[in-house]
Amino acid sequence: MSMSQPESQSGSVSGEVFSMEVRVYYEDTDVGGVVYYANYLKYMERARTEFLRTLGYDQGALMAQDRRQFVVKSAFIDFVSPARFDDVLSVTAEVTKLRRASLHFTQQCRLASATKSNNSGGDLLASAEVVIACLDADSLKPCAVPGSLKMVLSH
Amino acid sequence: MSMSQPESQSGSVSGEVFSMEVRVYYEDTDVGGVVYYANYLKYMERARTEFLRTLGYDQGALMAQDRRQFVVKSAFIDFVSPARFDDVLSVTAEVTKLRRASLHFTQQCRLASATKSNNSGGDLLASAEVVIACLDADSLKPCAVPGSLKMVLSH
Amino acid sequence: MSMSQPESQSGSVSGEVFSMEVRVYYEDTDVGGVVYYANYLKYMERARTEFLRTLGYDQGALMAQDRRQFVVKSAFIDFVSPARFDDVLSVTAEVTKLRRASLHFTQQCRLASATKSNNSGGDLLASAEVVIACLDADSLKPCAVPGSLKMVLSH
Amino acid sequence: MSMSQPESQSGSVSGEVFSMEVRVYYEDTDVGGVVYYANYLKYMERARTEFLRTLGYDQGALMAQDRRQFVVKSAFIDFVSPARFDDVLSVTAEVTKLRRASLHFTQQCRLASATKSNNSGGDLLASAEVVIACLDADSLKPCAVPGSLKMVLSH
Numbered sequence: 001m002s003m004s005q006p007e008s009q010s011g012s013v014s015g016e017v018f019s020m021e022v023r024v025y026y027e028d029t030d031v032g033g034v035v036y037y038a039n040y041l042k043y044m045e046r047a048r049t050e051f052l053r054t055l056g057y058d059q060g061a062l063m064a065q066d067r068r069q070f071v072v073k074s075a076f077i078d079f080v081s082p083a084r085f086d087d088v089l090s091v092t093a094e095v096t097k098l099r100r101a102s103l104h105f106t107q108q109c110r111l112a113s114a115t116k117s118n119n120s121g122g123d124l125l126a127s128a129e130v131v132i133a134c135l136d137a138d139s140l141k142p143c144a145v146p147g148s149l150k151m152v153l154s155h
Numbered sequence: 156m157s158m159s160q161p162e163s164q165s166g167s168v169s170g171e172v173f174s175m176e177v178r179v180y181y182e183d184t185d186v187g188g189v190v191y192y193a194n195y196l197k198y199m200e201r202a203r204t205e206f207l208r209t210l211g212y213d214q215g216a217l218m219a220q221d222r223r224q225f226v227v228k229s230a231f232i233d234f235v236s237p238a239r240f241d242d243v244l245s246v247t248a249e250v251t252k253l254r255r256a257s258l259h260f261t262q263q264c265r266l267a268s269a270t271k272s273n274n275s276g277g278d279l280l281a282s283a284e285v286v287i288a289c290l291d292a293d294s295l296k297p298c299a300v301p302g303s304l305k306m307v308l309s310h
Numbered sequence: 311m312s313m314s315q316p317e318s319q320s321g322s323v324s325g326e327v328f329s330m331e332v333r334v335y336y337e338d339t340d341v342g343g344v345v346y347y348a349n350y351l352k353y354m355e356r357a358r359t360e361f362l363r364t365l366g367y368d369q370g371a372l373m374a375q376d377r378r379q380f381v382v383k384s385a386f387i388d389f390v391s392p393a394r395f396d397d398v399l400s401v402t403a404e405v406t407k408l409r410r411a412s413l414h415f416t417q418q419c420r421l422a423s424a425t426k427s428n429n430s431g432g433d434l435l436a437s438a439e440v441v442i443a444c445l446d447a448d449s450l451k452p453c454a455v456p457g458s459l460k461m462v463l464s465h
Numbered sequence: 466m467s468m469s470q471p472e473s474q475s476g477s478v479s480g481e482v483f484s485m486e487v488r489v490y491y492e493d494t495d496v497g498g499v500v501y502y503a504n505y506l507k508y509m510e511r512a513r514t515e516f517l518r519t520l521g522y523d524q525g526a527l528m529a530q531d532r533r534q535f536v537v538k539s540a541f542i543d544f545v546s547p548a549r550f551d552d553v554l555s556v557t558a559e560v561t562k563l564r565r566a567s568l569h570f571t572q573q574c575r576l577a578s579a580t581k582s583n584n585s586g587g588d589l590l591a592s593a594e595v596v597i598a599c600l601d602a603d604s605l606k607p608c609a610v611p612g613s614l615k616m617v618l619s620h
Contacts, residue, residue, distance in 0.1 A: 025514060027346060027507045031339035031395045037227045038196035038337065042492045045193075049490060060551050072192045076231045085341045086525045180359060182352045182501060186494035186550045193492065197337045204335060215396045240496045241370050347537045348510075351503035382502045386541045 011050045017094045018051035021112055024087045034082035040126045041075060044107045047093040048132070055152050066146055067137040073102065077128040081111075088112040089125065095153050096129075101142040103153070105130045166205045172249045173206035176267050179242045189237035195281045196230060199262045202246040203287070210307050221301055222292040228257065232283040236266075243267040244280065250308050251284075256297040258308075260285045321360045327404045328361035331422055334397045344392035350436045351385060354417045357403040358442070365462050376456055377447040383412065387438040391421075398422040399435065405463050406439075411452040413463075415440045476515045482559045483516035486577055489552045499547035505591045506540065509572045512556040513597070520617050531611055532602040538567065542593040546576075553577040554590065560618050561594075566607040568618070570595040 011020030022043050030036040052059060062068050083089055090112040097104035109126040136143040166175030177198050185191040207214060217223050238244055245267040252259035264281040291298040321330030332353050340346040362369060372378050393399055400422040407414035419436040446453040476485030487508050495501040517524060527533050548554055555577040562569035574591040601608040 029341035038193045041193035074233045078229045184496035348503040348506035384543045388539045
């Protein structure tokens with residue numbers, strides 16, 4: 001049997017845009033033969049999580065040390081074209097607005113490679129604007145985004 | 156052991172607003188102790204499905220007989236207040252725009268009864284605008300909403 | 311528009327067997343056109359939760375007051391026949407062994423009514439043996455099932 | 466911002482045991498603070514899918530060309546220790562029995578690296594025996610596992 005290196009899921013940052021690859025598994029699909037619409041929000045959250053990790057922000061530590069918690073305040077999502085079983089998607093995350101107590105993300109899911117469809121890759125599948133609020137983990141009231149994160153993001 | 160009637164999940168229509176109750180189970184929650192954000196989209200789809208069923212539109216039959224399929228084209232969702240394990244939510248569905256090839260739904264999740272929190276019920280948890288496109292099930296191209304459904308909805 | 315009563319999801323107890331109805335929604339299906347296999351475990355957990363609620367055991371209260379937590383220790387599940395979109399399932403829960411620190415459940419998913427298939431109802435879809443351990447919520451070590459629950463279950 | 470290579474999720478084969486890494490995201494957790502029990506079955510299916518892909522068996526192609534479909538017939542799963550948000554798991558898949566019309570998998574989830582817990586890695590979290598049946602995709606009746614796959618697996 002052939003040998004390959006185990007790789008944990010990671011991602012890349014090009015300019016200010018973070019991108020990671022996500023494989024579509026059976027669990028993600030529905031009877032329509034495509035990815036169930038709510039699952040794009042899962043993919044997009046994975047990308048935000050990995051983006052923050054790339055910047056050195058582990059959300060667990062943020063919670064434990066800084067008593068700060070990120071929650072989704074609103075999401076606008078446009079479903080452009082369906083992803084299918086076995087497709088590999090490229091999911092991006094970019095902070096497009098930085099407010100005192102919130103981060104505005106612009107995110108896209110594109111086809112990285114298609115197994116079953118004839119698409120040539122790069123096709124836009126879904127795009128979203130997601131507003132993340134920073135809460136005090138004790139009071140659950142809005143509070144300022146940690147200064148060190150703001151500094152990293154504003155470069 | 157006490158006896159109670161088995162009841163399948165249904166819903167009610169008041170004016171033009173359909174409403175059904177949804178219980179929050181373990182599967183719906185996340186480590187933050189609340190309902191995972193993407194799961195509100197599941198609840199809202201259940202309400203749209205039951206609303207259409209109330210009107211006599213079983214989506215399976217619609218697919219098999221009319222070769223029409225409804226897909227979500229876009230969703231804007233506002234997360235107002237978190238739902239918790241064991242809460243009962245009231246999820247509404249109302250058609251607020253009726254276009255040639257799409258239906259615009261306005262939907263809300265409210266607290267019907269709270270088990271763990273002190274809320275008194277009726278609190279708004281999430282609201283959404285969801286655009287549903289009608290597709291030809293063979294070509295997957297947009298096509299007119301079935302006339303009989305339009306007729307029922309425009310009353 | 312016709313009016314019907316809103317009903318929250320509940321269930322019935324016949325003999326010692328609890329049963330509740332579950333509707334299959336889009337979220338539950340996969341590209342194979344049937345319910346995704348892991349989702350039967352969600353249905354079965356809903357039935358266990360409602361069964362305990364019927365007995366007066368709200369898991370939230372159990373956690374808050376008694377500092378007891380139920381976790382799944384093992385599950386053996388047999389997938390007999392697939393459920394489909396829009397089917398209504400009857401999901402049962404029965405305690406078949408009562409140990410000092412665990413409950414053994416026997417559970418089944420049967421077709422209550424079929425929308426798309428020709429089945430006549432009652433067909434077995436999945437059956438499972440699920441072992442639930444009772445943990446001390448603070449130490450997360452096994453501890454005795456609350457005596458009052460044992461008393462109710464042993465009748 | 467630092468740059469890293471985008472990597473799609475893959476895995477390795479050591480002896481006959483395939484292994485891939487899976488990150489725990491918010492979507493996977495529940496209010497108990499750990500991975501929701503049914504989600505281990507999702508992780509295990511991802512590993513089976515990637516294992517088959519490593520052997521050159523894309524399930525989409527298997528369906529389209531050979532009209533064969535793999536379905537889960539039974540699963541026995543033992544939940545040993547909980548995984549938490551941000552943990553990286555190592556999920557294995559090994560074919561331990563090869564029957565005419567079924568494959569028996571032995572699978573494990575181990576902690577590859579822990580973010581929040583003190584565990585030192587390698588700890589067993591869950592183990593399972595999963596029986597996969599090969600069906601004729603048209604009749605949905607059991608049929609022989611493709612000979613070429615048997616040949617690869619029996620080495």
